[in-house]
Amino acid sequence: MDQNVKKFMKLALQQADYSALINEVPIGAVVVHDGKVIGTGHNLREMSQDALGHAEIYAIHEACDTLHSWRLDDCDIYVTIEPCIMCAGAIVNARMRHLYYGAPDPKFGGVDSLYHIPTDKRLNHQVAVTSGIYREQAVNKMRNFFRQRR
Secondary structure, eight states: HHHHHHHHHHHHHHHHHHHHHHSOOOOOEEEEETEEEEEEEOHHHHHHTTTTHHOOOOOOHHHHHHHHOOOTTTTEEEEEEEEBHHHHHHHHHHSSSEEEEEEEETTTBBBTSSSGGGGOTTSSOOOOOEETTTTHHHHHHHHHHHHHHH
């Protein structure tokens, strides 16, 4: 595995930890452009009481602000858990180049598990997808979080 992929996924895992610290589902995201982090996000749905408060949305928003453009076509996004259909759609709409994620989400996954939004040829843009990056770490964060809540 490429060292940069590992480095950026570790940063996404750190973002997930920030969510867990405030009792949010531990999902983190990082957007990278030219080898530099330009957007980060972690789940804040409960704290913000915003249905759009997903890690990917915050990271994309910050990246757009950084580049002063909604087009993130030279950017990659690293996410700890497979994005939902909303976030997968946002990744496609931002014209991102590559999505890397850790663990699948069999209940909500919009990338591989339930739908294949980033690679759907019917859409005007497709995003390359690589999954399984630090899968066990991402799964363990989710397991531990939900175990503590029960």
